[in-house]
Amino acid sequence: MYRLNADQQRVVSEATAVAAAHIGPDAARVDREGVFPEKSIAALAESGLLGLNVPHTFGGREQNLRTVAAVLDVVGRHCSSTAMIYLMHLCGVACYAAAPGKTESHLRAAARGKHLSTLAFSEIGSRSHFWAPTSRAMQVNGGARLSARKSFVTSAGHADGYVVSTQATDATQPLESTLYLVLREDKGVSVSAAWRGLGMRGNASAPMALEDVALGEDRELSSRQGPRDDARGGAARVSSRLGGNRRGRSAGWSFSNGSTASRRRRHV
Numbered sequence: 001m002y003r004l005n006a007d008q009q010r011v012v013s014e015a016t017a018v019a020a021a022h023i024g025p026d027a028a029r030v031d032r033e034g035v036f037p038e039k040s041i042a043a044l045a046e047s048g049l050l051g052l053n054v055p056h057t058f059g060g061r062e063q064n065l066r067t068v069a070a071v072l073d074v075v076g077r078h079c080s081s082t083a084m085i086y087l088m089h090l091c092g093v094a095c096y097a098a099a100p101g102k103t104e105s106h107l108r109a110a111a112r113g114k115h116l117s118t119l120a121f122s123e124i125g126s127r128s129h130f131w132a133p134t135s136r137a138m139q140v141n142g143g144a145r146l147s148a149r150k151s152f153v154t155s156a157g158h159a160d161g162y163v164v165s166t167q168a169t170d171a172t173q174p175l176e177s178t179l180y181l182v183l184r185e186d187k188g189v190s191v192s193a194a195w196r197g198l199g200m201r202g203n204a205s206a207p208m209a210l211e212d213v214a215l216g217e218d219r220e221l222s223s224r225q226g227p228r229d230d231a232r233g234g235a236a237r238v239s240s241r242l243g244g245n246r247r248g249r250s251a252g253w254s255f256s257n258g259s260t261a262s263r264r265r266r267h268v
């Protein structure tokens with residue numbers, strides 16, 4: 001389906017073995033109890049697969065979207081919650097990789113399995129209209145302060161890094177957005193409600209509140225000069241292909257639908 005070369009096939013085989021041994025066996029419990037799949041994410045971390053799209057320079061596998069889609073497909077057939085978390089992690093990492101000067105330590109940590117990322121784009125107010133956030137960063141003493149209400153953040157409270165969209169400090173209209181890296185330990189970051197899904201119950205896609213979070217220039221992932229070639233462009237590309245909207249999420253939904261459909265078939 002993905003027409004992979006030998007190297008890409010090896011990566012997918014490795015992911016298949018990890019998913020069969022560690023992810024699938026815990027999937028029913030994760031869904032039943034609605035808990036974050038810690039063991040599955042640990043298995044991806046230990047096998048180096050959290051570094052799937054981290055560049056070689058930073059210790060990762062540097063795999064492209066084709067391999068990423070095939071690996072997500074495999075993971076999703078074993079546990080849809082894990083696949084959703086992994087998908088959003090890879091989207092976050094793609095944003096880091098577009099601004100390596102500011103994110104090198106996080107890229108290296110992801111490659112070592114020590115950093116989980118996600119996107120915090122959707123807002124109460126703008127919802128699926130990612131390109132027009134309602135929140136806006138305020139310029140304060142050379143840095144920025146950000147308050148925002150995010151409506152769905154996969155891995156909320158579990159991820160180490162959150163790529164957050166908001167209107168730029170000098171925006172004149174909502175389309176002038178920018179991306180910041182917010183870390184879990186930053187002051188003012190909290191999960192504001194629980195995720196109670198009908199399906200994919202372990203992915204913790206809960207709302208989050210950012211209250212006057214202080215962000216230095218080192219956390220701004222989008223460059224002011226060339227948004228198409230930087231993290232914002234990277235996020236849009238990866239998000240549109242993988243996670244943030246229809247086609248990408250359809251990779252995500254297809255694993256969940258695929259596994260749900262096969263369970264339904266067995267039941268009938």
Ligand SMILES: Cc1cc2nc3c(=O)[nH]c(=O)nc-3n(C[C@H](O)[C@H](O)[C@H](O)COP(=O)(O)OP(=O)(O)OC[C@H]3O[C@@H](n4cnc5c(N)ncnc54)[C@H](O)[C@@H]3O)c2cc1C
Nearest residue numbers: 088118119120121122126127128129152153154200205244
């Ligand atoms: C499991 C899960 C995980 C998620 N993870 C993340 C994440 O990690 N990060 C993140 O940022 N977001 C995440 N999201 C949010 C997701 O990407 C969408 O933003 C969100 O599902 C859409 O918001 P909404 O439900 O408020 O729908 P709305 O945007 O209100 O849309 C509701 C319906 O109205 C339609 N609609 C909306 N606007 C218009 C319009 N102008 N004209 C016509 N029709 C319209 C839509 O197509 C849809 O059918 C996640 C969502 C889910 C379900």
